[in-house]
Amino acid sequence: MKYIIGMDVGTTATKGVLYDENVKAVFSASKGYPLIQTKIGQAEEDPKVIFDAVQEVIFALTQKADGEIAAISWSSQMHSLIGLDKDNNLLTNSITWADNCAKNVVQDAKKSGLARKIYQKTGMPMHPMAPIYKMLWLKDNEPELFNQVKKWIGIKEYLIFRLTGKLIIDTTMAAGTGMLNLKTLTWDQELLDTLNVKQEQLPEIAQPTEIVAPIKEEYVQKLGIDSDTKIVLGASDGYLSTIGVNAIDSDHFALNVGTSGAVRTIVDQPKIDQNASYFCYPVGKKHYLLGGPVNNGGIVFNWARQTLFDAGETPQDYLDVAQSAPAGSRNLIFLPYLSGERAPIWDANARGSFVGLTRMHQKPEMARAVIEGIIFNLYDAAFSLIKNTKKPVAINATGGFLKSDFVRQLCADIFNMPIVTMKEQQSGTLAAMFLARQALGINQDLSEIEQFAQEDKVYFPNPKEAVIYQNMFPLYCEIKNALAASYSKFLNKD
Amino acid sequence: MKYIIGMDVGTTATKGVLYDENVKAVFSASKGYPLIQTKIGQAEEDPKVIFDAVQEVIFALTQKADGEIAAISWSSQMHSLIGLDKDNNLLTNSITWADNCAKNVVQDAKKSGLARKIYQKTGMPMHPMAPIYKMLWLKDNEPELFNQVKKWIGIKEYLIFRLTGKLIIDTTMAAGTGMLNLKTLTWDQELLDTLNVKQEQLPEIAQPTEIVAPIKEEYVQKLGIDSDTKIVLGASDGYLSTIGVNAIDSDHFALNVGTSGAVRTIVDQPKIDQNASYFCYPVGKKHYLLGGPVNNGGIVFNWARQTLFDAGETPQDYLDVAQSAPAGSRNLIFLPYLSGERAPIWDANARGSFVGLTRMHQKPEMARAVIEGIIFNLYDAAFSLIKNTKKPVAINATGGFLKSDFVRQLCADIFNMPIVTMKEQQSGTLAAMFLARQALGINQDLSEIEQFAQEDKVYFPNPKEAVIYQNMFPLYCEIKNALAASYSKFLNKD
Ligand SMILES: Nc1ncnc2c1ncn2[C@@H]1O[C@H](COP(=O)(O)OP(=O)(O)OP(=O)(O)O)[C@@H](O)[C@H]1O
Ligand SMILES: Nc1ncnc2c1ncn2[C@@H]1O[C@H](COP(=O)(O)OP(=O)(O)O)[C@@H](O)[C@H]1O
Structure with missing residues (x-):
């Protein structure tokens, strides 16, 4: 052997x-x-x-x-x-x-x-x-x-x-x-x-x-x-984790959301963004990795759980409460930039916000808004890729934040695209190994990854919810833009 | 008798x-x-x-x-x-x-x-x-x-x-x-x-x-x-509750914060505001009642208690947690416009916000930021009066939101003025009665109110905290202005 x-x-x-x-x-x-x-x-x-x-x-x-x-x-x-x-x-x-x-x-x-x-x-x-x-x-x-x-x-x-x-x-x-x-x-x-x-x-x-x-x-x-x-x-972990979930062309985006997150895709020509909102890294003359690394993934979910809930309450308790609020959390907007942000806004001083509170917003709405805000931000990062490339056929998704059916379905609804969750693997080492197989002449190219990147489940967007979120996204962006200039004014005291 | x-x-x-x-x-x-x-x-x-x-x-x-x-x-x-x-x-x-x-x-x-x-x-x-x-x-x-x-x-x-x-x-x-x-x-x-x-x-x-x-x-x-x-x-409740706490000239502001709130003062000439941010109602040729009615007082405190805390927790539990956060809540800004707002922004569509969240902000900071935000808003309303008149010597304060030493002291620190709390009375009926005494010729004017409007306690601003809040107020205003144009975009779905 x-x-x-x-x-x-x-x-x-x-x-x-x-x-x-x-x-x-x-x-x-x-x-x-x-x-x-x-x-x-x-x-x-x-x-x-x-x-x-x-x-x-x-x-x-x-x-x-x-x-x-x-x-x-x-x-x-x-x-x-x-x-x-x-x-x-x-x-x-x-x-x-x-x-x-x-x-x-x-x-x-x-x-x-x-x-x-x-x-x-x-x-x-x-x-x-x-x-x-x-x-x-x-x-x-x-x-x-x-x-x-x-x-x-x-x-x-x-x-x-x-x-x-x-x-x-x-x-x-x-x-x-x-x-x-x-x-x-x-x-x-x-x-x-x-x-x-x-x-x-x-x-x-x-x-x-x-x-x-x-x-x-x-x-x-x-x-x-x-x-x-x-x-x-070998290669960078960003590139390898992308091909490792079989996102090998612009028909697929790779979405990983653990503590932080990233959305990436591979295109065949260099494509940069007017607002410099994503990276464009060459792999070879016909392959470019585009993507947005996002600071605020599960780390924000963790924060919200500790802040809005009691120590004894589990992630599932949180999700159960969040699910009891309607889609869109009654128009409560949450910007998840608690750790500053890289893609899509590239502002290390950025901070998080709840905007649009009324007395109708209680714990379920706040809890749900946090999850929706984390996903809106990922969608926002993906959106700048889409604007410069095309809408992918599906999103190949991995990571601890996308563990539950509820969050996965929300992701499909907000992205308004099918989400294909992938069986978790060490996708970096796996793809590195495939590079070696190609280098050794065992394979001609990386297409054999497809057989090994195992799909778990597919989540299709729910039309009713998708419409709610598509209508809400411009408001999310408006609030994002309204606050952008103010982050630098927060003193660095904490 | x-x-x-x-x-x-x-x-x-x-x-x-x-x-x-x-x-x-x-x-x-x-x-x-x-x-x-x-x-x-x-x-x-x-x-x-x-x-x-x-x-x-x-x-x-x-x-x-x-x-x-x-x-x-x-x-x-x-x-x-x-x-x-x-x-x-x-x-x-x-x-x-x-x-x-x-x-x-x-x-x-x-x-x-x-x-x-x-x-x-x-x-x-x-x-x-x-x-x-x-x-x-x-x-x-x-x-x-x-x-x-x-x-x-x-x-x-x-x-x-x-x-x-x-x-x-x-x-x-x-x-x-x-x-x-x-x-x-x-x-x-x-x-x-x-x-x-x-x-x-x-x-x-x-x-x-x-x-x-x-x-x-x-x-x-x-x-x-x-x-x-x-x-x-007789007269309007706004006028009578002002003179009823002995705020009979511009040396004193009357501040009442119950479910909603108001800040008022009496001046000797009509003074209107460029931004129409307060009312100016004549009482007589030499007396004008200036003031701002504020929607978001204790009603917002109640909301926050229900939303951030559990059903069993009392107002005092809330205040105890809030007190454990530092002054300024680590630069977390809360705009309290949950019920829309009259003074100082006069926007029925206004909504509430937390802005500036980082992972350092936990429940104590959010709880404290809510109280600070309610008071910043009252100060903001008072500030537009001050800009057009002068800084008062003291604020004569009443109302259920100002029940605790903690909130009263916060008020003194944020206003950066002495807060004189008044023993609660039916100040409307009391002042109406004094009007009658004047009408009947028992008194020449309303100065006898002074003897009957009973002071409870005086709270002086804490210099250290006052500086923190004076530094924070411009940021509060910046966030307020940044979001002002967006409220009308929130759909009226809730
Ligand atoms: N049930 C859940 N629903 C949503 N998020 C969850 C759940 N359980 C854990 N998380 C979040 O998932 C994150 C951990 O995911 P994962 O193990 O993929 O991340 P990681 O490998 O630490 O991060 P990264 O991939 O960014 O390096 C934590 O931040 C946690 O808040
Ligand atoms: N300990 C407290 N600290 C701050 N606010 C409080 C406290 N207890 C009650 N309140 C608030 O005071 C308000 C009631 O005050 P009150 O002067 O009786 O109002 P109103 O007459 O306008 O109804 C309620 O909105 C409640 O949230």
Whole structure:
């Protein structure tokens, strides 16, 4: 039996799954690591600690394999930034997507027009998560460090470099830096000039299915693998979780709503938005990942449960009460931006609101409005994709917030589209594994994912409710717009 | 012993109090009556039923007097409209302040500029409560009825007409019609022309201390009074409750917050507001009552208690939880317009909102924000008075919402002024009685009220909290303004 290992390097942990030739998950392992937060807004990680975790996971998996490990393939968190010195030693931690150091840089870049240029050239939204903004910040605030850095990479590139000695990045991860030109799929010279960074300081760009150099001898033994185990370059978790639920073209949107959420789709040409409300990341010359990452998913549901209900009450108790209110919660609007928001409004200062309260609104209406507001926001994010592409045939949905029939049906009603829920899998590692199968020549393309991405149930929109929500959406947007300018006035006291 | 009866003709009941020569309340009686609501927005009352209630109350009081009834004086609900035919028989019910028939008339009058003219000439806000708008509505929608009406009066005028045969109105009640010219203290000819109504169709105007004609013989017996018992014209409840808490000049504001609320003051010249955000009703040539009636007082507190808390929890439980949140509720803004709003925004479509939610906001913050929002709104109403007059020395406060030390202190902190709570009395009947004492020549003016309006406690603003709220008020106003244009878009489905 031959095996493939799918690795998923997340923000809080690295997971690995050992798959056999029949695409069966034989064994999983996972190892967590801490976030470094010594000041407000900081969110860094130690690349060495992550590399240790990765080794531990791979070793644990190889011990369960009774045959050759044909390949190791990668899914990774996006937007991390690491600086290496002239000897390729670490000069920085891995500054993760969650780090806020570049917040003011983005503000300035919005004013100067640079942020718009970056979006138009690279599809990267105007957000401090992007390495390009972090580099601009370092250039101004840590000039000595900045000048010492000879190579700029991210966490996946670091791990593969450690294993193979090669500095290489796949297109989907390169897209997440804000420096990859959408049209040419190469590093954008004009933006590099702005940074005062040279092409040679960035990794070589390759396809996700690229087979990197062989693993260094020292790790062959240490990890219990063969010397001809292939390291497949892999891709970003955003891309892989999209194809992992079989959303492989614009007929399908992938919707994941856990603590946070995201809506994504794949199109065959670059399509950017006038309001820069979603990202557009190249995968290859004929594949672009469009999407909106949404902060406020189940985290807001959790908040509402704790705030409107008593400690003893369960999610199901909440949903039972919410269900007793009519669709539309008697025109009570809830904007769910409790954690600030990325897509669709991209405002870190945004806050949540209930608007439209009358004495008819009691606990059931407030409870229901929260759920409807979370879904309106996801729909809003999806809507900006639809405006620039087309209405999908269905939404392939996953995540803990979409566990109940009630919320799933609400989602179908608000989106006014069929919602296909998918059996939960480690879709990142699964899709990474499929990339390896393609790289190894087992398959020609990714179409075999379709057989393995298992549909659970389909929810069709209820026409009566759909009409209510379609009528309500303009009001939701009006309230959203009315409050947009005020968020920056809330003092940061909490 | 000689007695004076103070009558207070309210919307839900008429109360009467028998006062002795020493200004001591000897006995009280009250009789309720129903509101007539056969269609949405209607709020009428049967004048005959009210007259019966009035007789019953007076009779009950006279039975407790062991001496002569020197006078009967009146406090009354404002803004009611009654049409009489050529024989002074009723052609309509009493259409109360709460009736909404003239809603669209006001909309149109705002557009045409008529509403602004009415405000500027009479101090009457742009609101369907005003008889002038109801008359405009009848003129267009019930032209036959309108033409049959030979006299237009209100409920107090009706009651006094029944007792004395005289059609007479005091200045404070006349001001509440929207037809009394602020400068001349006579019916405004231009507005009457717009209505196609003649001066003779309206009652004669007199001072509140006017002694009307003697009581008709038939009632002397029936009510158990003397034939020389004086009927003193009396005044509006708004005016009398203001002087009743000793807010007799602009050094003091009267603040009452029960189910709804009001803030009022008395100035010596007519002062209208650019935004028509308060009323300016003449009392006499040197006295004008300025004020804002506010819909959303304790009614919103009640709503929040039922919505955020469980049925078993008391107002005090609510206040205990609210007190555990910091001043300013971590910058959570609550707009309390759950019942639409009159002062300060005059928008019947207005709705309530929580704006600025983050995950730091839990039940205590939401509970406290509601109370702060109710008080911000009252302050907002007071603020428009202050802008046009001056900052008062203190606020004389009454009402069920201001029962607890916590809410009273909050009020002092948000207003940033001393709050003097007054021992609850029937301030309407009390002040009506003082009017009678002046009319009878027992006193020269109303200054003796000062001795009888009993202060309870004084609350001084807490400097630290006051600063927090003064900093927060601009944000409150910004949110208020941001949402103002959207209320009309909420469908009237609830
Ligand atoms: N019955 C339920 N209905 C709706 N939401 C629920 C329910 N139970 C849990 N949740 C929400 O689901 C979220 C967790 O979902 P999931 O496990 O998919 O997220 P995660 O993996 O932590 O998040 P992410 O995918 O954003 O990293 C929690 O925020 C919780 O509030
Ligand atoms: N402890 C309290 N704190 C604040 N408000 C209260 C409290 N108890 C009652 N209320 C509110 O006071 C209002 C009643 O006040 P009251 O002056 O009797 O009103 P009204 O005469 O206008 O009906 C109710 O709306 C209620 O919500």
